[in-house]
Amino acid sequence: MKIALLGYGKMGKEIELVASSRNHTIVSKIDKNFKEGDLNLADIAIDFSSPDAALSNIIMALNINIPVVSGTTGWLKDFNMVESASKKNNVGFLYSSNFSIAVNIFLELNRSLAKLLEKHNEYSIELNETHHDQKIDAPSGTAISIANDIISNSRYEKWSLNVNEKNSLHINSIRKGNIIGIHEVNYKSSGDQIKISHESFSRSNYAIGALIASEWLIGKKGIYSMSDVLNINKK
Template sequence: MKIALLGYGKMGKTIEKIALERQHEIVLKQSSTPIDKDALQEADVAIDFSIPEAAFTNITTCFQLGVPVISGTTGWLDQYEKACEIAQKENGKFIYASNFSLGVNLFFQLNAHLAELMANFSDYKINLEEIHHTEKKDAPSGTAITLAEGIIDKNENYSAWKYPANKANNSELPIEAKRIEDVKGTHKIAYSSTIDDIEIKHTAHTRDGFALGAVIAAEWLQKKTKTGIYSMKDVLHAFTAQ
């Protein structure tokens, strides 16, 4: 499979390593704009881990050129619906995920299941904490937002999430974001009462998990004959259905 890497920072370089290990070819490595469209057209799939300011243009350019695209860039989701409209208009294939780690996507499902179990126990107050490296530009993380939305969907006591956590009212799920040097990514959800605490936590030790998930998603999407908007749930289903 021929891959275009849109965004060649730490994540892009880790994706390149994983992709080469899985016998794929990198035909474009680009961090600047505008995109080299000639090189992009040679790709079977593009993987976008760029910056929020570039993501929408990167993604929609792929749609216009008929290149399936995987995006893990966060901080641009105010334009997500518009990107999906363009994908449908151009018969594109698209997966966006706030986190491509297979472990995190299993954690998303665990989080939703626990939220459903806890929905009727209002004595427990929920707090969501995320920790990332100091170079991460957006806060809270896209992964934390996805976790918060998963809880809100199952628990009618919360109508929205709030960052920073100390600004949350009783109907808002508080998110605390910390930035510590060289932390790959930690997310913790705590249910606390006066009697006890219940916690679930995911800790990433390296970037390899994110990169592997992105490459696996790209492999899955490239083989998908039907155009459309997909998610990591679709990719995971391919594993669990086996």
Template sequence: MKIALLGYGKMGKVIERIALERGHEIVLRKSSSSTFDGLENADVAIDFSVPDSATTNISECINRGIPVVSGTTGWLEDYHKMVALCNEKNAAFIYGSNFSLGVNLFFELNDYLAKMMSKFNQYLVSMEEIHHTQKLDKPSGTAISLANGIINHTKYNNWSIENPAEDEVFIDVKRIDPVPGTHSIFYTSEVDTIEIKHTAHSRDGFGFGSIIAAEWLIGKKGVFTMKDVLELK
């Protein structure tokens, strides 16, 4: 498989190493200062760039008919535009707020717990997310996905990172080096607390999952998520 890396920072280099270990070839390593030359040779593109570049990277791939996997967060105000473009061009696109296999299982656990706890109003929900100080978006895309999982199944209608209203899930955002990513959900009553937690030990989980998604996407048409890749639907 010939891969175009759109974004060649720390995550791009992790993805490169794992891709080469799996026998794939890197045909483009695009940074913010370079061009898309070489993209035409790719079987698939993996975008781990920055919020300001994500929409351009994804649309460039879709317009050229190249399947694209994006793990960049902080740009989701344009997500529906990319979905519409993908459907218009009959292309292939996966966005994931987190490609770690463990985190995607954690998403399912979060949904299940939220459904179960929705009957017990004595419990208040809160979250904590911790990342390294280079993380640009606050809260993380993973935290937003987790919050939306809770909102979909409970009385809560939104989330907030400060001064939450009664119907908002509070997300306590922390930036501490060198933490690659820790997410915790708390259900707290006067008598006890229920907690579920995912801790990433390195970036390798994110890189491996994105390559698994790219391998899966080859030959497909449409807009997908990691639920499709992992057959969790």
């Protein structure tokens, strides 16, 4: 598989390293400060750029019929534009806020817990996420995915970073040190609690997941997520 890297930061470099071990070739690297190789030679593009660059990067690739796997967060208000470009060019697009296999299983566990506890208002829900101090967006895309799944199956109407906002699920976002990523959800009553958490120790798990998603997307048309790759039932 010939891969174009849209964004060549920490994740782009990690994908490059893991790709070679899976017998894939990097044919193009595009970052805000440089371009290397030829995007037109790529079988697929993997986008881990920045919120301000993601939309133009993705549409650029889709418009020359190159499918895209994207893990960049912070740009989803323009998701409909990517859907339109994917449909117009009849080319596949896959987005995930987190490509870790274990995180996506964690998300499914959380969906199940939220549904099971939907009618039990004695349980309050706490959502915490911690990342390194260079991460730009807060809350993380994964935390937003977790929150939206809870909101769909609870009394909460929206999520907020403000702990005192009425009818909102509070997301506690912490930025410190070199922490790759920790997400924790706590369903708590006065008598007991259920706590689930996931912690990443390396970016390699994200890179492996992004490459698995890329291998899966080749030859497909339409819009997909990691739930499709892993055959996770979201109903």
